[in-house]
Amino acid sequence: SAVISQKPSRDICQRGTSLTIQCQVDSQVTMMFWYRQQPGQSLTLIATANQGSEATYESGFVIDKFPISRPNLTFSTLTVSNMSPEDSSIYLCSVVEREVTGELFFGEGSRLTVL
Amino acid sequence: QKEVEQNSGPLSVPEGAIASLNCTYSDRGSQSFFWYRQYSGKSPELIMSIYSNGDKEDGRFTAQLNKASQYVSLLIRDSQPSDSATYLCAVNPRGSTLGRLYFGRGTQLTVWP
Numbered sequence: 001s002a003v004i005s006q007k008p009s010r011d012i013c014q015r016g017t018s019l020t021i022q023c024q025v026d027s028q029v030t031m032m033f034w035y036r037q038q039p040g041q042s043l044t045l046i047a048t049a050n051q052g053s054e055a056t057y058e059s060g061f062v063i064d065k066f067p068i069s070r071p072n073l074t075f076s077t078l079t080v081s082n083m084s085p086e087d088s089s090i091y092l093c094s095v096v097e098r099e100v101t102g103e104l105f106f107g108e109g110s111r112l113t114v115l
Numbered sequence: 116q117k118e119v120e121q122n123s124g125p126l127s128v129p130e131g132a133i134a135s136l137n138c139t140y141s142d143r144g145s146q147s148f149f150w151y152r153q154y155s156g157k158s159p160e161l162i163m164s165i166y167s168n169g170d171k172e173d174g175r176f177t178a179q180l181n182k183a184s185q186y187v188s189l190l191i192r193d194s195q196p197s198d199s200a201t202y203l204c205a206v207n208p209r210g211s212t213l214g215r216l217y218f219g220r221g222t223q224l225t226v227w228p
């Protein structure tokens with residue numbers, strides 16, 4: 001499967017600041033997604049990162065809070081803006097490599113702690 | 116509301132036993148079903164995918180799907196301590212694009228030597 005690299009792997013942030021997470025895939029993929037896993041919770045989809053157009057956000061997530069870029073088929077960024085302690089989570093970049101299966105593969109994740 | 120329910124556990128089995136993990140889902144039209152394994156502090160790793168009713172086997176893992184009962188399960192035969200992890204069930208509901216998965220909260224499995 002594709003190698004999905006995320007940076008940073010973890011960070012400690014101050015309330016009110018913003019942080020951008022980068023996701024790099026070693027092959028071109030059409031479908032790229034950003035998920036969140038809050039402490040003790042399961043995974044929730046934030047948005048679909050669309051190449052060349054605006055991301056598609058899930059209910060409860062907005063562009064002002066989680067702006068996403070997808071400049072090409074191998075790279076995406078997620079910014080967590082104006083962070084609060086409730087944003088402390090693991091943020092996961094994920095891709096569907098083969099549309100015939102719909103199997104979703106995850107990067108290593110970025111663990112953010114907001115103080 | 117698209118819900119995926121799993122017993123949170125913990126499920127504890129001895130080494131060599133069969134571990135049985137269960138998942139139910141609310142959207143009757145769901146098409147694709149996945150099991151992920153997540154070790155503590157790591158990201159989820161895909162174990163199995165299943166799309167049609169019946170059993171699908173891969174090594175020590177067997178996924179079972181019953182769409183009529185809206186039920187999917189994962190059996191792990193000859194369980195090993197290295198299987199100790201949280202197992203996540205995920206569903207791609209009807210009408211959802213690929214990659215838009217709904218996840219259960221996971222079942223924590225412990226395999227003791």
